[in-house]
Amino acid sequence: MEIFLVILVLLAIIGISNILNRFVPFIPVPLFQIALGMAVVVIPPGIHMTLNSELFLVLFIAPLLFNDGKRTPRHELWNLRAPILMLALGLVFATVLVVGYLIHWMIPSIPLPAAFALAAILSPTDAVAVGAMAGRANLPKKIMHLLEGEALINDASGLVAFKFAVAAMVTGVFSLGNATFSFFVIAVGGLVVGAVVSLFIIWLRVFLRRHGMEDITMHMLIQLLTPFVIYLIAEEFGLSGILAVVAGGVVHAIERDRTESSSNLKLRIVSESTWSIVLYILNGLVFVILGLQIPDVTSVIFENRSISNFLVIGYILLLTAALILLRFVWVYLYSRGSWAVRKKDELEKPTLLAAVLTSLSGVRGAVTLAGAFSMPLVLQDGSPFPQRDLIIFIAAGVILLTLIIASITLPLLSKSEKGDEEENPDALEQASKIKVLKAAIQGIRGEINEENEAAALSVISDYKKKIEQLLGQEALQNTDSKSRQLLFDVRLVGIQAERDEMERLLSKKEVAQEVADRFQEIIDQMEVLLSQRLKMRLLVSMFRIRRLILNMVHSEKAKVTDSQDPTESLKEVSILTAKAAITAIHNRKNETNRDASLLVISQYHRTIERLSSRECKQFKEDEEFKKHRVELQFKAIQIERDEVQDMFESGEISRTAANQLRQFINYLEAGMLDVEEL
Secondary structure (H helix, E strand, O other): OHHHHHHHHHHHHHHHHHHHHHHOOOOOHHHHHHHHHHHHHHOOOOOOOOOOHHHHHHHHHHHHHHHHHHHOOHHHHHHOHHHHHHHHHHHHHHHHHHHHHHHHHHOOOOOHHHHHHHHHHHOOOOHHHHHHHHHHHOOOHHHHHHHHHHHHHHHHHHHHHHHHHHHHHHHOOOOHHHHHHHHHHHHHHHHHHHHHHHHHHHHHHHHHHHOOOOOHHHHHHHHHHHHHHHHHHHHHOOOOHHHHHHHHHHHHHHHHHHHOOOOOHHHHHHHHHHHHHHHHHHHHHHHHHHHHHHHHHHHHHHOOOOOOHHHHHHHHHHHHHHHHHHHHHHHHHHHHHHHHHOOOOOOOOOOHHHHHHHHHOOOOOHHHHHHHHOOOOEOOOOOEOOOHHHHHHHHHHHHHHHHHHHHHHHHHHHHHHHHHHOOOHHHHHHHHHHHHHHHHHHHHHOOOOOOOHHHHHHHHHHHHHHHHHHHOOOHHHOOOHHHHHHHHHHHHHHHHHHHHHHHHHHHOOOOOHHHHHHHHHHHHHHHHHHOOOHHHHHHHHHHHHHHHHHHHHOOOOOOOOOOOOHHHHHHHHHHHHHHHHHHHHHHHOOOOOHHHHHHHHHHHHHHHHHHHOHHHHHHHHOHHHHHHHHHHHHHHHHHHHHHHHHHHHOOOOOHHHHHHHHHHHHHHHHHHHHHHOO
16 A cells, blocks of 8 residues: 555646646756655655666666657667767767776775766766757757657666676676677667567567557557567676667657557557556656655764765766866867868857757766666675765765756757747747648548548538638738737737627527526637637636526526528528627728738638538538537547647747647637537
């Protein structure tokens, strides 16, 4: 029961951290998760969790790196193969040597092999932490791809170097030749095993499908077990499980691209949904568990009177600065050297800012702490491993400090770097909107079957018209805040005119109370969608309360003939209210809001034309068509929101751009309610 409660608390922390990030967006989610993890340890009764490094790697790092291998663009990684290898291999071994000697010089009580071991686990950047920083920092794509590729490989190189350094410390024996040969065997062997096991699992899935075993749950279970199986098999052979799962992810990505059109659509949807939940939880748990370890680690050092607390903090500051400086020198010299050696017209001239961004993005994380906790307790002769607690404390301090530095500096510095790339933000926003709409079209096409084909084609046609409007530079894009505000104000004028017209019809008993209530619900939903402001929500609530009071006072409902169809009546009323809105907007039109007024008026005219058309009357009589159309439209809206979230998480768009796209989607949904709910 205690374990179950601990799991619930950890999951609750993940949810709370994301909620806090919404209110305090300048603090990234990982820092909230680490802070909350530390809090649940300190606050009585306190949750204490001993980190098992081997279990941590297989349970968290294996599926996360497997997913990174699937999602990371292979073409970009291949183009950046030279700088990635220079960072993932060259910089790791340079860090082991330079920082290892620095640690031994600063802290003579840490023997040189142990210092090399600490430097080795401090050398790899963390793929999970890098991904968590990407959305907020909004790094240039080239730098982001470089960091992703580096993080996929340097975990293995860092852990292999750590393994040999620890072995040298424990046994007192070390051979550079044997270590170099073993490294290549472990690395290449891990890649080969990962690819071979992945191919076997893919063959097994195809074999099961060919024999009629299309059970979604079974295939989903195979997918979830894949990274764990690959990792464990590679480790069983003494090879790199980390590189094995990365290779497995790449192989699965190639297989997915080749069979995407013929694969089971339902399985793809379930797979994407399931993996999104699993990765969301695992990413959060990695940082929460980091937070859980820090109080216990720090208490051991702070309570040790033989070690000065200020001196230890100084070690952490100096080591972090050394890691960043060494990374900067390595990146800048390599980029300048590559640019000087190769033809200068083939490469962009390296900038100082790009080198700084790459250096500060070298965030340490879960692999570093897992490596620190895997330090043996005793040496071969039975004596305690020298300064083990201090090594773990320094590793935890560097992790926390690199996260904080990256969180503060990257968003500030990346703005100027991105400014050169985003010379035309209007065009980028338009391109993002078109991408979102195309994602909706693609999703609807995947939902087409014999029953909903007509409705699906109708929805796709509407989306194509919206794309044509955007490509035609119509005012619907409203790229600047002033235009958006003008459009919002004009839309409210129209909505208020519709509401007034409905109340006039209701007072004259020209419409049934049931129809009026349904119409008011649609208007309320449109207002909430158009504005998320508290003031607007209060106004909507006041309208609802007023309508409830009027219903209680005027209990006599409008007399409607039994043969009158409420849906048909609602459509006729909508035409009348749309005409009233057009008149009201015309009366309020001036030079300032002229373009916005004409846009909204044209939308009302299209609504009237659609409601009055023969095609609309035919389809409205077909309840099955209407049902399928509404279902597909809501699915399309959800696909659009998912696409925006994916673009934001991948660093393709900033938080501001994501919010603008969400407002754009709300506007589309409001327009959908204006027509389709009638």
